[in-house]
Amino acid sequence: MDQSQFLRLAHSHGERITAFCQELVRMPSLTGEEGRVAEFVLETMEALGYDEALIDSAGNVIGHIRGGSGRSTLLHAHLDVVDPGEPRRWTDGPYSGVLRDGYIWGRGASDDKGCVAAQVFAAALLKEAGLTPAGDVYVAAVVGEEIGGLGSRYLAGSFHPDLAIIGEPSSNTLRRGHRGRCEFIVTLRGRSAHASVPAQAINPHYDLARLLLALREIDMHYEPVTGGSTVAPTLLRSDQRSANVIPGELMLHLDWRNAPGESPEEAMARLQALLDDTLGEETTFSLDVRTDHAISYTGYEQDVRQAVAPFWMETDDPLLLAARDQLQQALTREVAVDVWQFYTDGGFLYGAGVPCIGFGPGDPRMAHVFDERLSVDELIEAVAGYMALALQMGAVGG
Numbered sequence: 001m002d003q004s005q006f007l008r009l010a011h012s013h014g015e016r017i018t019a020f021c022q023e024l025v026r027m028p029s030l031t032g033e034e035g036r037v038a039e040f041v042l043e044t045m046e047a048l049g050y051d052e053a054l055i056d057s058a059g060n061v062i063g064h065i066r067g068g069s070g071r072s073t074l075l076h077a078h079l080d081v082v083d084p085g086e087p088r089r090w091t092d093g094p095y096s097g098v099l100r101d102g103y104i105w106g107r108g109a110s111d112d113k114g115c116v117a118a119q120v121f122a123a124a125l126l127k128e129a130g131l132t133p134a135g136d137v138y139v140a141a142v143v144g145e146e147i148g149g150l151g152s153r154y155l156a157g158s159f160h161p162d163l164a165i166i167g168e169p170s171s172n173t174l175r176r177g178h179r180g181r182c183e184f185i186v187t188l189r190g191r192s193a194h195a196s197v198p199a200q201a202i203n204p205h206y207d208l209a210r211l212l213l214a215l216r217e218i219d220m221h222y223e224p225v226t227g228g229s230t231v232a233p234t235l236l237r238s239d240q241r242s243a244n245v246i247p248g249e250l251m252l253h254l255d256w257r258n259a260p261g262e263s264p265e266e267a268m269a270r271l272q273a274l275l276d277d278t279l280g281e282e283t284t285f286s287l288d289v290r291t292d293h294a295i296s297y298t299g300y301e302q303d304v305r306q307a308v309a310p311f312w313m314e315t316d317d318p319l320l321l322a323a324r325d326q327l328q329q330a331l332t333r334e335v336a337v338d339v340w341q342f343y344t345d346g347g348f349l350y351g352a353g354v355p356c357i358g359f360g361p362g363d364p365r366m367a368h369v370f371d372e373r374l375s376v377d378e379l380i381e382a383v384a385g386y387m388a389l390a391l392q393m394g395a396v397g398g
Helices: 005-012 014-026 035-047 109-128 150-158 204-217 264-278 318-331 346-351 376-395
Strands: 052-055 061-065 073-078 103-105 137-142 163-166 174-178 181-189 230-238 249-257 284-289 291-295 301-305 337-340 356-359 373-375
Touching: 005 014, 005 109, 005 318, 005 376, 014 035, 014 103, 014 109, 014 376, 035 052, 035 061, 035 109, 035 137, 061 109, 073 109, 073 150, 073 346, 073 376, 103 109, 103 376, 109 137, 109 373, 109 376, 137 150, 150 301, 150 346, 163 346, 163 376, 174 318, 174 346, 181 204, 181 264, 204 230, 204 249, 204 264, 249 264, 264 284, 318 356, 318 376, 346 356, 356 376, 373 376
Parallel strands: 073 137, 073 163, 163 356, 174 337
Antiparallel strands: 052 061, 061 137, 103 373, 174 356, 181 249, 181 284, 230 249, 291 301
């Protein structure tokens, strides 16, 4: 099959693909509440003729299209969405899924249900067209991405494909990596007292001020493509609620984006050294990685440690070069290669030894905003792109 025909095939099924994506958007699927949409995806895979389709213990939907003897390829996207916020701020309502002006509107349209819809149909259309992929193709619509990758952590522990295509909004350009993310909690402990007698207290606010000023000058790991690691103070909590009490304890959250070449352990050591050098002797402190107890809609539970490694692929990697060549042929245009500013579940798969490449429909600036929307043209083009990757990437390096 001439790869340029993928576009024609995708467009011939455009109404079905668009309707499927609209229905996905109409199903609210906050993290931990993905059950309904997961069942819908499973039913769709079965109706489309997947060789196998199931929901695993964590709640991820896994579809399988049998291929040849080549390497296996995983198409990966997530089902959960962030809270839409105040419904009145949405033109059509957060879960309308309305089709207007060439866009599908609603929470999750761009992040990440457009990728789910495109991947589910891409693999199925290969089989429908009688095209056998070079290797087995799997489609994973995972849960819990928005709270630190609950579903993908589970998946990475039990499943190791030869290549993962991470579906997140990239305007149908390639992504070869992103920084990781560590959420550190610094707890400063002094001594509480009534605000009328400050001399009786050890006020942790003063050490907090020194720490924040020192953070602005910290020597961060540098990497030229991503701009290097960054750190941003975000949340601040106190053990007091009364304005006339000096707190005994302050908890500062730090969002540390670790660039390729810096592990979460190295980032923590860098921050530990800054704390040792900056804080006084009276105030004690502790440094921890935030850990959340996450429960999926199936009841699967895991303590999620909020420390995600980067995923990274060099510009001359044969997998990346092959993916770009195949996409350019399939989409009949130049395909740019860049990096994501945000992190994805690719970090968990990459950390388990799976090479990852990013590609997906949707404007990254649409993620998590009011009036989120997805271009239908991009959605249909992404189906053609995923078809090309699923069909031939199993032959690369095999």
